Amino acid sequence: MRITMIGTGYVGLVSGACFSDFGHDVICVDKDSAKIDGLHAGKMPIWEPGLDNLVKANVDRGRLHFTTDLAEGVKNAEAVFIAVGTPARRGDGHADLTFVYQAVRELAAHIKPGTVVVTKSTVPVGTGDQICAILEEEGATEISVASNPEFLREGAAIADFKHPDRIVVGAEDSHAEAVLKEIYRPLFLNRAPILITGRRTAELTKYAANAFLAVKISFINEIANLCEAVDADVQDVARGIGLDNRIGPKFLHAGPGYGGSCFPKDTLALLQTAEKAGIDQRIVRTTVEVNDARKGEMVDRIVKALGGDVAGKRIGLLGLAFKPNTDDMRDAPSIPIVEGLEKQGGKIVAFDPVAREHAEKLMPNVEFAGSPYAVAQGADALVVVTEWDEFRGIDLDRVAAAMAGKVLVDLRNVYDRAEAEGAGLHYWGMGRGKPSHP
Ligand code: NAD
Numbered sequence: 001m002r003i004t005m006i007g008t009g010y011v012g013l014v015s016g017a018c019f020s021d022f023g024h025d026v027i028c029v030d031k032d033s034a035k036i037d038g039l040h041a042g043k044m045p046i047w048e049p050g051l052d053n054l055v056k057a058n059v060d061r062g063r064l065h066f067t068t069d070l071a072e073g074v075k076n077a078e079a080v081f082i083a084v085g086t087p088a089r090r091g092d093g094h095a096d097l098t099f100v101y102q103a104v105r106e107l108a109a110h111i112k113p114g115t116v117v118v119t120k121s122t123v124p125v126g127t128g129d130q131i132c133a134i135l136e137e138e139g140a141t142e143i144s145v146a147s148n149p150e151f152l153r154e155g156a157a158i159a160d161f162k163h164p165d166r167i168v169v170g171a172e173d174s175h176a177e178a179v180l181k182e183i184y185r186p187l188f189l190n191r192a193p194i195l196i197t198g199r200r201t202a203e204l205t206k207y208a209a210n211a212f213l214a215v216k217i218s219f220i221n222e223i224a225n226l227c228e229a230v231d232a233d234v235q236d237v238a239r240g241i242g243l244d245n246r247i248g249p250k251f252l253h254a255g256p257g258y259g260g261s262c263f264p265k266d267t268l269a270l271l272q273t274a275e276k277a278g279i280d281q282r283i284v285r286t287t288v289e290v291n292d293a294r295k296g297e298m299v300d301r302i303v304k305a306l307g308g309d310v311a312g313k314r315i316g317l318l319g320l321a322f323k324p325n326t327d328d329m330r331d332a333p334s335i336p337i338v339e340g341l342e343k344q345g346g347k348i349v350a351f352d353p354v355a356r357e358h359a360e361k362l363m364p365n366v367e368f369a370g371s372p373y374a375v376a377q378g379a380d381a382l383v384v385v386t387e388w389d390e391f392r393g394i395d396l397d398r399v400a401a402a403m404a405g406k407v408l409v410d411l412r413n414v415y416d417r418a419e420a421e422g423a424g425l426h427y428w429g430m431g432r433g434k435p436s437h438p
Helices: 010-021 033-040 051-060 070-074 098-108 127-137 157-162 174-188 199-230 234-242 263-277 282-305 334-343 356-362 372-376 396-402 417-422
Strands: 002-006 025-029 064-067 079-082 116-119 144-147 167-170 194-197 314-318 347-351 381-384 407-410 426-428
Touching: 002 010, 002 070, 010 025, 010 051, 010 064, 010 079, 010 157, 025 070, 033 064, 051 064, 051 157, 064 070, 070 098, 079 098, 079 174, 098 116, 098 127, 116 127, 116 174, 127 144, 127 199, 144 167, 144 174, 144 199, 167 174, 167 199, 174 194, 194 199, 199 234, 199 263, 199 282, 263 282, 282 334, 282 381, 282 407, 282 426, 314 334, 314 372, 334 347, 347 372, 372 396, 396 417, 417 426
Parallel strands: 002 025, 002 079, 025 064, 079 116, 116 144, 167 194, 314 347, 314 381, 381 407, 407 426
Antiparallel strands: none
16 A cells, blocks of 8 residues: 655654555655654654664665655555644644644645545544545545544554554545555454444544543542542552453553643543533543642642742652653643742752653753762652653662652652662652651
């Protein structure tokens, strides 16, 4: 199959590289010439484990190409995937579809009849209908428009793409369905379930999935608060409920609230869709409220752990990216935490294994250190914000010896309380009973 991927970001580049790895002939288009120049030089625009090798292997085999020239990129395509950003529109949280519609207008003049245009971007219900209307307006005829939302997770994107829990295809005609089935054939030969449904249903499925995961996170965060008040352990509660197959163990980790480039914007966009349809979504609305409040609560927790005043205190943060194994800082919980602490006079020093470059632009007053131990040096408190694996094995005795104070606020529950206390640290976990006060 000849496939064009428009948008070469976290989703487009991984999807394009994986499709080419299945044996398809793929062209990735991006209007950002720095990204495309970098890719031509073998430099990845994002940090994603295994991506550089996958891209190189398929470029070397002549199956993966990059260009900024959209007209050239789409002219021979059998399927054109749109994987551009759909950020939350400022003010109302509606998904901003400017990039999607712009890409559709740009490609309309250059695609051949019979091409299938597929939204891989997360787009609200009815976007496919809008795309059909734009294509017609622009004079593109006999084009199928399908929806194929992406469920990969940053940090595990290649494995997720190649071994998905399911593939969702929303198609309104048999040609689009046949082309998408052919594209994904290597996967469902391996028994990946493929759900073929209507386009609007596929569009909504993505939002419903992300909203449900967000509900799980906010739910366990509220249970964690209760655990602290009644001296119970949320880790064991999560395990106790997660072993029930009807609930499942994933997304039951208490923490600083969900962030990243998807859940915050997708929950807001779902609420917008619901409002437009006149159908209240109370559970998702409350989830968003709980999550918004969570960020302020994290600041309060750190201030409290430091005795109620952080003015002039040196606070070390371990991890800044919104989750481990990515450099993505979009809507990372670290951002409001840094802002909140700085506002109260705290001095922040931080270390993240890969997100520093992005973080530096967002956090001009933060001092960046080169290792967890450098962060601990002279710190009054150490706060685990992102659960990078490399933080799990650090030497807590060495950390405690380097610090000026002894407070360890573990927003991700990566450390064992007894071990931390054994190192002389005052441990503040999440939902693991009452904190050990100084
Ligand atoms: P991204 O910002 O990393 O990448 C988008 C790319 O599209 C950018 O490189 C941008 O330059 C390019 N672009 C924009 N307009 C263009 C145009 N007209 N022509 C060519 N290139 C254009 O975004 P992302 O994180 O990859 O997300 C893309 C979509 O996938 C979003 O709708 C998102 O919600 C969805 N999604 C993301 C993830 C994730 O983990 N990041 C997972 C599932 C779904």
